[in-house]
Amino acid sequence: MVKDDAHEEVQGLSDEEIDMILDSYDDKQFAQWRDKRLVLLLLDTGLRINEAMSLTAEQVDFHQNTLLVPSSIAKNR
Known part of the structure; x- marks a missing residue:
């Protein structure tokens, strides 16, 4: 369809x-x-709640202000 x-x-x-x-x-x-802070993260990045809650410290780079969302936890891979 x-x-x-x-x-x-x-x-x-x-x-x-x-x-x-x-x-x-x-x-x-x-x-x-x-x-x-979680609400601000969701608003600023467009992450889904499960994606944000699955983040680990290793996936956050405070020096470059970036997040790495592995395809294993991202809904759309």
Whole structure:
């Protein structure tokens, strides 16, 4: 079957809605600070939650600000 564009596009969140979500986190509590960083990572990179949660320290390069997502954990390989 040929895919078509008959389905409506899902609307993303506006900048204001994203700001409201991020502002709802209390950075003074570690768990909320951590979760906010995860949300920022997902927004900035487009990673899926499982891909982000599967990352290891060896896959993060802080000097070059890069992440390596191995094909074994990436949905689209």
